[in-house]
Amino acid sequence: VSGGPSEPRCGTSGPVCSAAEVTESPNEATTIGAEKWDDVGQKATLPLVSESQVFWYGDNLTVMREHVADNSVDLIYLDPPFNSQRIYNRFFGELDGTESDAQRRAFDDYWQWGPEAAEAFREVVHPRERRSIVPATLSQTLEMFRAIHPDSNLLAYLSMMAVRLIEMRRVLKNGGALYLHCDPTAGHYLKLLLDSLFGAKCFQNEVIWKRTTAHSGTGRFGPIHDTIFYYTKGEASTWNQQRLGYTQEYLDKYYKFDDGDGRLYWRDNLTASGVRRGDSGAPWRGVDPTAIGRHWAIPKAARRAVGNRSTLEALDELDKLGRIYWPPAGRVPQYKSYREDLQGKVVSDIWDDIDRINSVGLERTGYPTQKPVALLDRIIRTSSNEGDVVLDPFCGCGTAVVAAQRAGRNWIGVDITHVAVSVLRRRLDTEFPGLPYRVRGEPEDVASARRLAAERWDEFQAWIVDKVSGLPLSPTEEKKVAKKGKDGGIDGLLLFRDDPKAPRSHRMILSVKGGEQLNPGMIDALFGVVSRENATAGALLTAYPPTAGMRKTALAYGDYASESFDPGKRYPKIQIVSVEDLFDPKWRGLLFPGPNTSHRSEPPAMTKGPAVAKAEEDLATFVLKASEPKKPKAKQQKLGLPAPKARKG
Numbered sequence: 001v002s003g004g005p006s007e008p009r010c011g012t013s014g015p016v017c018s019a020a021e022v023t024e025s026p027n028e029a030t031t032i033g034a035e036k037w038d039d040v041g042q043k044a045t046l047p048l049v050s051e052s053q054v055f056w057y058g059d060n061l062t063v064m065r066e067h068v069a070d071n072s073v074d075l076i077y078l079d080p081p082f083n084s085q086r087i088y089n090r091f092f093g094e095l096d097g098t099e100s101d102a103q104r105r106a107f108d109d110y111w112q113w114g115p116e117a118a119e120a121f122r123e124v125v126h127p128r129e130r131r132s133i134v135p136a137t138l139s140q141t142l143e144m145f146r147a148i149h150p151d152s153n154l155l156a157y158l159s160m161m162a163v164r165l166i167e168m169r170r171v172l173k174n175g176g177a178l179y180l181h182c183d184p185t186a187g188h189y190l191k192l193l194l195d196s197l198f199g200a201k202c203f204q205n206e207v208i209w210k211r212t213t214a215h216s217g218t219g220r221f222g223p224i225h226d227t228i229f230y231y232t233k234g235e236a237s238t239w240n241q242q243r244l245g246y247t248q249e250y251l252d253k254y255y256k257f258d259d260g261d262g263r264l265y266w267r268d269n270l271t272a273s274g275v276r277r278g279d280s281g282a283p284w285r286g287v288d289p290t291a292i293g294r295h296w297a298i299p300k301a302a303r304r305a306v307g308n309r310s311t312l313e314a315l316d317e318l319d320k321l322g323r324i325y326w327p328p329a330g331r332v333p334q335y336k337s338y339r340e341d342l343q344g345k346v347v348s349d350i351w352d353d354i355d356r357i358n359s360v361g362l363e364r365t366g367y368p369t370q371k372p373v374a375l376l377d378r379i380i381r382t383s384s385n386e387g388d389v390v391l392d393p394f395c396g397c398g399t400a401v402v403a404a405q406r407a408g409r410n411w412i413g414v415d416i417t418h419v420a421v422s423v424l425r426r427r428l429d430t431e432f433p434g435l436p437y438r439v440r441g442e443p444e445d446v447a448s449a450r451r452l453a454a455e456r457w458d459e460f461q462a463w464i465v466d467k468v469s470g471l472p473l474s475p476t477e478e479k480k481v482a483k484k485g486k487d488g489g490i491d492g493l494l495l496f497r498d499d500p501k502a503p504r505s506h507r508m509i510l511s512v513k514g515g516e517q518l519n520p521g522m523i524d525a526l527f528g529v530v531s532r533e534n535a536t537a538g539a540l541l542t543a544y545p546p547t548a549g550m551r552k553t554a555l556a557y558g559d560y561a562s563e564s565f566d567p568g569k570r571y572p573k574i575q576i577v578s579v580e581d582l583f584d585p586k587w588r589g590l591l592f593p594g595p596n597t598s599h600r601s602e603p604p605a606m607t608k609g610p611a612v613a614k615a616e617e618d619l620a621t622f623v624l625k626a627s628e629p630k631k632p633k634a635k636q637q638k639l640g641l642p643a644p645k646a647r648k649g
């Protein structure tokens, strides 16, 4: 680690600054300082054993508290919701760049002051059980936030973050690093939380990631960057200097001279402007630098090769090594800088060389707010070594997990939504077939599946639709399609293709029922949706066993066969799957002809049914109406003013 104002200060693998060199946080003297804090933190004994190569489906607060041991993680990257007060949907079927109609609510970035936020606030400001790991500075900072933003949505967000950051610091090893990814919405408050928790002297960098080039901002500058706060904990932390590679264009432009042995080089200056006395101003091999107003200046890389000799001796040595280029007719010699010796430019705290995931990028999963693997790769390689444990408690579609796996690190990922689980599972299975990883926290038996249905209905739908290998549908999309209030009977789709030459896949409509009260009318309703949407088949997915009457009704709707795939075979038009079936090892999955194409790049064909067509028609009329120029109002006509302009978009 080299010196400099922005170099790591608190315990990196380079020289550790003495306390005198760092600015003390004003509160630190009165509260738990870094060392005392570590002692206290270690005393908090929790009977936990962390396991890695594991992805947890659940709230990271519970997962960290119940399953991640103290001082067990080398690096934490977190990319929490930014408090944008938005709902993010995951778009399916966009891998080939085609927009899909099917989307699922992935996660909410919407915070409200309420009992849960108040409890998180209380746990930080008046800690009871976890007193030993909550520094007083953090409590004071959160209280200060309440004074500025009493009982607000922002305070709810910051309380939720504070209570989780406490656990992150607990599980981080001494010498570990934490990178918090955020944007300017709440970044300044988050930094204060981190300073209060880790101590200001453990702050290392504010990395600016230029994530996009253009963003129009009406009445303000276009926001084009995210911020990543980098903190370390305790003693010497891992620091592997990262360097930037060179573009081919640059290499071809400058490193183009051939040495005759295939090695390409650039001719670097051996002199600098200004006359000097002594060795560096003396003539060498008939060339006098003083005569042209210059002096000998050995480039840094060349100096490393020849050591600490006098200038003229160093020039002799370089010539002996064949590193001097002699131009014709007594002109000034130059230094041969070989392409193969290039080390690359040291990475600084502005990262403008990593593009965000674009709409047709191969890496794209359709998960909102997905970050590029290159970004995570840089962080992971800088602050961890092979075999280290990387934790991402807000891991979404698992970019950190993928980068960690590629770099040979152990990892723990956590996300609260099942959409994230299904995307990550597919991502890992595609990129690392056969990788022995575990997913924990999903329903593992009938009872836990029913509990999920009772406690988190949306999540149960996502889980059960994924379990039968279908695509979940967002409530908004479902409402738009069915127009029958909240439960329109379409909770997901399963696509299959019986003919590889056919332009589109067939659709099986999936409808989920979480309650105990089931009746044959539900089968009739499903058949109605299947017919209305011109789908091929339908399946009812239930948390409780279906009645005999339901099975009879389903059978009565008959079956169908495919002309191109296994022509003799017949498939039930309406099927029923209960959670008992899902946990029965004999259950073989839903029945349909041909391969399941739900998770391929083709967009699900949701636009055929009359309800969808009507919804689209309404939307088109609405857009047309909105863009029509308004008729000039009487007053405007009187004054001879032009009609208001049509609105764009």
Ligand SMILES: C[S@@+](CC[C@H](N)C(=O)[O-])C[C@H]1O[C@@H](n2cnc3c(N)ncnc32)[C@H](O)[C@@H]1O
Binding pocket: 058, 059, 060, 061, 079, 080, 081, 082, 106, 107, 108, 367, 368, 369, 370, 371, 372, 393, 394, 395, 396, 397, 398, 399, 400, 414, 415, 416, 417, 420
């Ligand atoms: C900004 S996204 C992360 C994106 C991720 N870095 C990627 O590349 O895909 C934030 C994620 O945090 C998850 N999340 C929100 N609250 C959570 C909680 N309490 N526990 C676990 N995950 C949570 C959301 O479901 C969402 O997937």
